Amino acid sequence: EIAMTQSPATLSVSPGERATLSCRASQSVTTNLAWYQQKPGQAPRLLIYGTSTRATGIPARFSGSGSGTEFTLTISSLQSEDFAVYYCHQYNNWPYTFGQGTKLEIK
Amino acid sequence: QVQLQQSGPGLVKPSQTLSLTCAISGDSVSSNSAVWNWLRQSPARGLEWLGRTYFRSQWYKDYAVSVKSRVTIIPDTSKNQLSLQLTSVTPNDTAVYFCARMTSALMVYAVWGQGTTVTVSS
Numbered sequence: 046e047i048a049m050t051q052s053p054a055t056l057s058v059s060p061g062e063r064a065t066l067s068c069r070a071s072q073s074v075t076t077n078l079a080w081y082q083q084k085p086g087q088a089p090r091l092l093i094y095g096t097s098t099r100a101t102g103i104p105a106r107f108s109g110s111g112s113g114t115e116f117t118l119t120i121s122s123l124q125s126e127d128f129a130v131y132y133c134h135q136y137n138n139w140p141y142t143f144g145q146g147t148k149l150e151i152k
Numbered sequence: 153q154v155q156l157q158q159s160g161p162g163l164v165k166p167s168q169t170l171s172l173t174c175a176i177s178g179d180s181v182s183s184n185s186a187v188w189n190w191l192r193q194s195p196a197r198g199l200e201w202l203g204r205t206y207f208r209s210q211w212y213k214d215y216a217v218s219v220k221s222r223v224t225i226i227p228d229t230s231k232n233q234l235s236l237q238l239t240s241v242t243p244n245d246t247a248v249y250f251c252a253r254m255t256s257a258l259m260v261y262a263v264w265g266q267g268t269t270v271t272v273s274s
Contacts, residue, residue: 094260142201
């Protein structure tokens with residue numbers, strides 16, 4: 046089973062600034078990596094798949110990059126609605142696995 | 153668009169069976185392209201996949217090793233829904249449970265149910 050490690054566990058950023066979240070896989074997942082956003086009391090929402098493709102309706106300030114074992118989610122200019130928990134998810138090897146999450150909080 | 157509506161009890165006694173339902177609209181449980189999943193989320197284990205079912209001329213089911221001896225996912229074509237049954241529950245099974253849809257073309261969880269908080273307690 047592939048282990049997904051996200052860092053940092055908590056990231057404090059001011060609105061309007063850039064946030065960079067990291068995800069590392071224990072072995073290569075090629076580009077089969079997705080990111081989800083979860084707000085309190087809600088289900089996760091798909092943001093990005095295939096490492097860098099935004100899901101329907103996701104603003105352009107969200108971008109993803111990476112390949113193999115190292116991946117990054119960047120939010121270019123944080124809006125108030127972006128403060129949430131973010132999860133990476135690999136779907137290259139069965140069973141598919143999630144990272145433990147990065148909480149993005151207001152600085 | 154596809155929507156998933158979950159239902160089921162929020163409190164289950166230890167050793168009993170947890171039963172949840174996920175009603176599907178905008179798609180068919182027997183779709184040849186959809187994959188229907190159950191996951192759960194707890195502070196201790198994070199997001200954990202429990203199992204999946206899908207129809208490709210016949211029904212297929214896969215379960216997580218951690219719950220394989222206790223879990224069953226049941227598709228119901230007459231009601232267009234899927235169910236989760238988890239037997240012999242303990243307080244460790246306390247979590248928020250989600251159903252979620254994938255497609256064969258894109259194996260990501262693009263559609264989720266709203267989640268059901270289940271507490272295992274006497």
